[in-house]
Amino acid sequence: MKTVLIIGGGLAGCYAAVRLQATCNVTIITKGARADSNSMLAQGGIAASLDPGDSPQAHEADTLKAGVYHNNEPAVAQLVTTGPALLEELIQAGMPFDRQADGQLSFGLEGAHSHHRILHANGDRTGAAITSFVQSLLHHVTWETHTEALSLVQDAAGCRGVVVRHLPDGQPQVKTADAVILATGGLGNLYDFTTNDHTVTGDGIALAARAGVALHDMAFVQFHPTLLALNGRCYGLITEAIRGAGAVLVDENHTPIMAKVPQKDLAPRDVVARHLTAWQAKGHKLFLDISAVADFTEHFPGVTANLDRHHVPFRQDHLIPIQPGAHFMMGGVKADLQAQTSLPRLFAVGEVACNGVHGANRLASNSLLDCLVSAAKAAQAIQALPELAPAHVPAPAAPTPNAGRLPALEALQHRAWAELGVERTKAQLHDFLQWLRQFDYRDIDPASLTPAALTVANLCLCSDLIAEQALVQPSLGAHYLKEAQTA
Ligand SMILES: Cc1cc2nc3c(=O)[nH]c(=O)nc-3n(C[C@H](O)[C@H](O)[C@H](O)COP(=O)(O)OP(=O)(O)OC[C@H]3O[C@@H](n4cnc5c(N)ncnc54)[C@H](O)[C@@H]3O)c2cc1C
Structure with missing residues (x-):
């Protein structure tokens, strides 16, 4: 049986494990607990053209437009055509997406989508719902939590394993494999203001770069327009779905900031984030006015809980103080349509990968879908790989203390x-x-x-x-x- 190491326990890593567990010996190595990932934090939902009035072609057109046509078109075509079938499979397996009173799936709207096509679960807690559901499907997988991947192990056949250490103070050890999947997410914690989980720190990109693996589109970081902002600090995301439900970006004078911009509050994220930043630079404060959103607390229970935790008086003034922050990495480890990187037997899935699907700007709610599609493709490619004789890799030398300088x-x-x-x-x-x-x-x-x-x-x-x-x-x-x- 082939041995596969998956680095990262978010949606992409776990879904790859689901698809490999019957045929391979799979270990998921993850830095924190099973719940520590951006996937668990996703709020708005997952985009797919499952509504009868929608089509993969319309989803494709919206994805390309948001990505400013910098996208890899075959990757977009793969996303919008393969994604719906994978979601149907999850729904058949019992994934509880929210439904309307008549039992039909409920589709939300987000910025730059031309159709209501965002599936959500448990209101604005979609990421936790889908990631936990996918984790519940893992029956034949070994988890190594609180374990950090340090570097890749290579031989003539390609990537043959990973050097890891248990946190907080374990010694480095080598784990060998027939294939390695990088699923370490993005790099939001590079910035002061971010929506990202504390474990998402660009490790997969750095580890690939040190191994000489090709990267792509590193200039493209997505900044989300609306993070909850209090006293110069950010406390999580205020989902775009709230603007989809009618909320408006205003300043302290209740002036609608996006009124003169095409698509207004639902313009692509880069457009909105730049407008808000320019407005802020003029000395204004930024708010999301939710007075037009019906049943806010019912539809957005996760955001409501966060606002209550921070004593935001939104029930009285209908205003949420916001500011833009780092959210998503479009660039990353270069991967083809099968998630294969430039190093044989090394695959990259989910946010750490750059298969070009998001272009210069990700369309809202496309990344969870890409996690499923890229993971399914990686699993398919790994299943087709020949099994290798065990790699003979020397144990890592005892680390010498590093005398170099790093910034705070x-x-x-x-x-x-x-x-x-x-x-x-x-x-x-x-x-x-x-x-x-x-x-x-x-x-x-x-x-x-x-x-x-x-x-x-x-x-x-x-x-x-x-x-x-x-x-x-x-x-x-x-x-x-x-x-x-x-x-
Ligand atoms: C607040 C928030 C809301 C979002 N809302 C949406 C949404 O509504 N819809 C949507 O489509 N997308 C959304 N996104 C984006 C989406 O959640 C992510 O792009 C996606 O979940 C990434 O999944 P992933 O599996 O690639 O990585 P992640 O879910 O980030 O998982 C990365 C995993 O790798 C582990 N890891 C990192 N480094 C190491 C290491 N060195 N060794 C071992 N393990 C490591 C981490 O601990 C983690 O388990 C949102 C993101 C955030 C932050």
């Missing part, structure tokens, strides 16, 4: 927000790289760093790659170079 995480996040954020200039990108490159994050032995220091080193490497590509990539979608627009 907060300093990195602060500079990344200011210089690699919603708006960038070439001068800022050069300044950022000059500052960053005084530190020692490139030629390191990951095992020689503490887990906290490795997180910083990984985020430094990711930010270097973002800045490098941002300097040569003309403005497009979520990547916005200010000078280029005003010249």
Whole structure:
């Protein structure tokens, strides 16, 4: 039986495991607990053209338009045609998506979708519902939680395993495999303001980069327009589905901020995030006015609980204080339609991968769907791989303490927000790289760093790659170079 190591326990990793568990010996290695992932936090839902009035072609057109036609078209076609069938399978297996009173599936609307096509579960707790459901289907899989992947092991056949360590202070050990799937998610924690789970720190991208695996589209980071903002800090996402249900972005004078922009409050995320940032730069405060949203607390129980936890008086004034923040990584480890990376036997699925499906700007609720589609494709490709004789890999040398210098995480996040954020200039990108490159994050032995220091080193490497590509990539979608627009 083939041995497969899956790094990451979010939707993409777990769904790949579901599809491999009958034929392979599968281990999921994950840094935190089973519930620690962005997948568990997803609110709005999962997009698929399952409504009789909708079509894969309409979903494809919306995806390409939001992605500013920078998308890999075959990947988009694969997403919109393969996704609905995988969702039907999950529904048949008992996945409890929300339904209307007559029993029909209930479809929500989100920014830049031309049709109500967002399936949701438990109101705005779709991510937790679908990820827990997929995890409940895992019966023949070994979990190694609180275990961190440090580096990839290669031989002539390609990727043959991973060096891991148990957290917080385990020694590095080698795990060999016939194939490895990277499912480590994005890099939202590079920034001051983010919606991402604390375990999502660009590790998969850094680990692939150190192994010489090809990356793609690193300049494209999506900033979500609406994070709950209180006293200069962010406390989670305020889902776009609330704007789909009629909420309006306003300032402290109740001026509708998006009134003059095509598609108004439901314009693509990059457009909304830039408008809000420009408005904020003029000294205004930003709010989401929910007075037009019927039965808000009933439809958005997760957001309601978060607002109550932070004592936001939205029941009285119908206003939620918001600000944009880092949300999703369109770029990442380059993968083809079978999730194969440039290194044989290494696959990348979900947000860590860049198969081009999202283009320059992800369409809302397409990423959970991509997790399912890319994971299913990786599983199919791994099933077709020949089994190999066990790899003979020497045990890792005892790590030597690292004497190099790294920045404080907060300093990195602060500079990344200011210089690699919603708006960038070439001068800022050069300044950022000059500052960053005084530190020692490139030629390191990951095992020689503490887990906290490795997180910083990984985020430094990711930010270097973002800045490098941002300097040569003309403005497009979520990547916005200010000078280029005003010249
Ligand atoms: C607040 C929020 C709301 C969202 N809402 C939606 C939505 O409504 N619809 C939608 O389609 N998308 C949404 N998204 C995006 C979507 O949730 C993610 O893109 C998707 O869940 C990514 O899944 P994944 O399996 O690729 O990665 P994740 O779910 O992020 O999982 C990554 C896993 O890898 C583990 N890991 C990381 N590094 C290591 C390491 N070195 N070693 C071992 N394990 C590691 C992490 O702990 C985690 O278990 C949302 C995202 C956020 C943050």
